[in-house]
Amino acid sequence: MSSRKEAIIIPSNCLDALFRTRDAKELVVSLDRILVTGGLGFIGSNFIRHVLEERDDCTIVNLDSISFGAVRQNLSDLERLPKYRFVKGDTTDAKVVDKLMRDTDIAVHFAAETHVDRSISNPEIFLRSNVEGTFRLLEAARRNKITKFVHISTDEVYGSAPGHGSFSETDRLRSSSPYSASKAAADMFVEAYHRTYALASVTMRCTNNFGPYQFPEKFIPKTIISALVGKRIPIYGSGTQIRDWIYVKDFCNAIDMAIDRGRLGAIYNVSSGNELANLEVARLVLECLEKPLDLIHFVEDRPAHDLRYSLDSRRIRNELGWKPHHDFRNALKETVAWYVDNKAWWQPIISDKILSPTPWKEKW
Numbered sequence: 001m002s003s004r005k006e007a008i009i010i011p012s013n014c015l016d017a018l019f020r021t022r023d024a025k026e027l028v029v030s031l032d033r034i035l036v037t038g039g040l041g042f043i044g045s046n047f048i049r050h051v052l053e054e055r056d057d058c059t060i061v062n063l064d065s066i067s068f069g070a071v072r073q074n075l076s077d078l079e080r081l082p083k084y085r086f087v088k089g090d091t092t093d094a095k096v097v098d099k100l101m102r103d104t105d106i107a108v109h110f111a112a113e114t115h116v117d118r119s120i121s122n123p124e125i126f127l128r129s130n131v132e133g134t135f136r137l138l139e140a141a142r143r144n145k146i147t148k149f150v151h152i153s154t155d156e157v158y159g160s161a162p163g164h165g166s167f168s169e170t171d172r173l174r175s176s177s178p179y180s181a182s183k184a185a186a187d188m189f190v191e192a193y194h195r196t197y198a199l200a201s202v203t204m205r206c207t208n209n210f211g212p213y214q215f216p217e218k219f220i221p222k223t224i225i226s227a228l229v230g231k232r233i234p235i236y237g238s239g240t241q242i243r244d245w246i247y248v249k250d251f252c253n254a255i256d257m258a259i260d261r262g263r264l265g266a267i268y269n270v271s272s273g274n275e276l277a278n279l280e281v282a283r284l285v286l287e288c289l290e291k292p293l294d295l296i297h298f299v300e301d302r303p304a305h306d307l308r309y310s311l312d313s314r315r316i317r318n319e320l321g322w323k324p325h326h327d328f329r330n331a332l333k334e335t336v337a338w339y340v341d342n343k344a345w346w347q348p349i350i351s352d353k354i355l356s357p358t359p360w361k362e363k364w
């Protein structure tokens with residue numbers, strides 16, 4: 001690890017309690033300084049909580065522009081902690097990014113515009129945030145020679161999978177949506193910076209996440225919330241599109257492992273093997289809520305909608321020993337219960353537009 005870590009000085013009276021020694025005057029402890037981008041969003045906020053619960057060897061700075069997906073209250077209870085600092089700012093702002101990167105050992109880059117439907121209606125902000133934002137971070141990371149750059153990417157960069165088999169990390173990228181194209185471009189930049197400048201990068205390509213704090217525009221929370229507010233549940237096309245679901249805590253654990261042991265320059269697919277058709281997921285959610293299935297309403301399909309996502313995650317399982325710990329059905333039940341119990345979280349951020357049956361036709 002880097003020698004540029006933050007030093008905290010523990011006074012001798014605390015040391016006494018910690019180590020039961022009367023001789024030491026002070027102890028200097030080195031902490032890894034982690035810069036998280038997009039930490040007010042769904043996965044980023046779960047990841048920051050995970051790190052602060054699981055690790056006592058780091059501090060976290062969270063850079064987030066409070067765009068779509070961000071909810072300030074997601075981490076407001078952490079703002080009193082000395083180990084956590086929130087900075088409102090944009091990854092495309094070279095000055096802000098360079099300043100933060102000077103005091104960074106490890107960057108974990110989540111920040112992105114993330115909704116496929118919005119990317120169809122307004123692709124330009126996806127280009128800016130996801131490609132230019134990543135580029136600015138990479139530039140600052142190489143100038144400041146940080147120890148590790150963990151880039152968070154998605155299964156969508158491979159495009160639609162055929163009926164059988166799963167994509168491996170060496171498969172070609174074949175984006176269907178502007179969102180996916182912007183993520184694939186960012187992945188290419190990360191790979192190029194590793195090869196050209198020896199940037200210490202690791203890329204994580206993960207399947208669809210679900211869990212608490214996911215913004216209501218996404219499929220599972222939208223299904224739960226629509227049912228709770230008495231709206232019909234829109235299913236695109238015939239609902240046969242297959243996604244491989246992973247509970248967000250399992251992905252956070254994979255990222256944590258990649259920080260410590262991820263091979264430099266490596267790409268890791270992350271998947272749990274829960275391949276389910278969208279219609280089946282909507283049915284399971286309604287079952288958990290004890291709501292009638294006739295709330296399901298078939299609507300026009302989204303343009304270029306990928307039929308199946310499927311990843312081969314043997315590399316991360318073999319190299320890092322990662323595996324998922326959460327059973328899909330139990331985690332789905334917990335997630336549904338979280339949205340039922342946390343109406344105060346989602347009620348202020350929903351609107352007819354966010355819950356629109358065809359969001360790609362809306363103006364964003």
Ligand SMILES: NC(=O)c1ccc[n+]([C@@H]2O[C@H](COP(=O)([O-])OP(=O)(O)OC[C@H]3O[C@@H](n4cnc5c(N)ncnc54)[C@H](O)[C@@H]3O)[C@@H](O)[C@H]2O)c1
Nearest residue numbers: 038040041042043065066067069070090091111112208209
């Ligand atoms: N959600 C999934 O199922 C999934 C699956 C695989 C990969 N990913 C990837 O994981 C990452 C996080 O996804 P998520 O679902 O938590 O997204 P999210 O939409 O919930 O959160 C994204 C966060 O990034 C912030 N942000 C966006 N543009 C920014 C910018 N230019 N500068 C600073 N902050 C900015 C937003 O304000 C928000 O807080 C993304 O890179 C996404 O591509 C998500």
